[in-house]
Amino acid sequence: MPEDLETRLRRELQAWAAEAPPPQAVSVRDDAAAPDMPVKRIRPTWLLPAIAACLVFLVAGATVGGIALVRHLAHTQPTAPSSVTSPPSPSGPPPSVSPTGPHNSATTPTSSPTRPSGAVGPAGGPVPAGFTVHDLTFVSDDAGWALGTAPCPNRPCTSLVRTTDGGRHWVGLRPPVVGLVGVDDCSSACVSNVRFATPVIGYLFGPQVFYLTTDGGTTWQRQAGGAAALEIGDGNVLRVPSGDGQACFPGCPVSVQVSTIGGTGWRTVLALSSAQVGSDTGVQLSRSSGHAYLQVYGHVSGGASQAHSALYASADGGLNWASRGEPCPQISSGEIDASALSSASDQSVTVLCTQRSGSASFVAVSTDGGRTFQPGKLLPNLETQVGSASSSTVFAIGSVGGRESLVRSVDRGLTWNVVAQSGPMTAAAAPRSGFLGFESPTTGRWVSVSGPRTVWTTRDGGATWVSYTFPT
């Protein structure tokens, strides 16, 4: 018997309301929940506009009065209007991106003008010309941030932009003055990723640095250490802290830490020794709907020894972990290793599996928390990106007709269709690896390696994609 409309409305509204921003996002905030957060104070929304109006009135009055006074004093000598009525020097907000000048102390928060009322986050300025995307994060279908870079006279030129309408329009914000991995000389400090938990609480991090904002990116506070990965969900933040830069043999230990959203205290929930990790070449975190996954990748160019990756899974939001070993089914002769990971909101997890000797790859999907993986069809030219909207709808990046292509499968990787194409596939595009991610079963984003100024968005589970290209 079909559900009546009123019952359906009740159910849909309840589910929709559950996606509302957390109360912490409102300025009236519980100090006990986040003792380190600066508390924004409630201010009547008309107060600053009223002050601004008064100032304009006073300036205008003074100007008119000044003209009258000058004319009165000059009598027969006309006064050059420009000397009296020329507008004051521009006092609008400075460019919010394209940092210039010396790198100030990393512990000194950078700041930019804020909106007058209790709005969430800074108003933002123009997007710097030539902006290219290196990482994306969205807290809803509409609210997202992109970390990237743009040409500027003095490096670093790391830039941060924000959208509040799902990527149709963007404004520039001012990130800390710090380099960008893959772009700048990172001997001192560079960021590589951005993640936001709410419209106001976000993280910028890289191998040696870790920044936290609690005001939507107006100010950034540098925290200790750095992070190789960080993901938010289930009311907490998980991160993989980076090492201290010292060489480790056979590999550096890997750990996972947990913190409250916006908190500055971290607790280790998974610790892997050097012996457990081996000569790893990187880690990846992925999480959704209570499940969290950590993949430690092996060193596939590291000699004769096997280079299997290791998957660790948590079913309680990252508090407890279990080892799952190499997730890729060894379906053909020769070693097969995982090279990318993605989890979906239906708790499925998808890995991209690649033959160590050869160029063929396939995706494998697990619907039992990473215990078993069902392999798809072995295909050439799949690259090191995988995404998943659900257990059946998975995505990969591949070369089709020489062009970098986003391919989609609705049968767990058995058959594939091209759903979007970018530029020519060239090795020169490295070291960027692009971005592919889904916020929900329907909404996802792709930034290709060959077209880093374009953000592709789908709102129908990946069947169709629309693009937004940042201006040159």
Added chain:
Amino acid sequence: MRAAAGKTPVAADALADPDSVDFDEFVRTHVAALLRTAYLLTGGDGPAAEDAVQETLTRLYPRWAKVQRADNPVAYVRRSLLNTYLNSVRSAPAHELVMRVVEERGVTSDIAQAAVDRDQIRRLIRQLPERQRAALVLRYFDDLSDREVGRALGCRPGTARSLISRGLATVRAELSRSQVGDRDA
């Protein structure tokens, strides 16, 4: 919870002011529910919902004693929230043209289909006139009676009933049209 500051008539000993304490308790207890209602009123716009709730609380803080004397302070604040939202909609310039979105047709998984269904009804709710959407949210999310919906919207119960009825009829008609389209495809 830190007391709100800014231009308020609260004396220097504000922290000892019983009204201030009750305001804090009210916010702590009800801000999440108010945010959820605001989130639905704004059609799922999180930042706009936060702005509406914050502006509402900001406006009410200086006359919190009056709110406390109301028969139902929650209803009082909710009504103020509705006024704030409806006023903001009236004063906001139209800057986005809502286009009809053509649904993808084809084989989809149950999860994907459920998501498409969910998005469809959300889109229909977003496209309703503000007062009809507010009436549906108050009735089917906040579970208010016609009389309470009317009070919140500043109209008679009959008018509230009419708003709900018209909103439901619009959603039902669009859903039926969509299903007919699916069958014809």
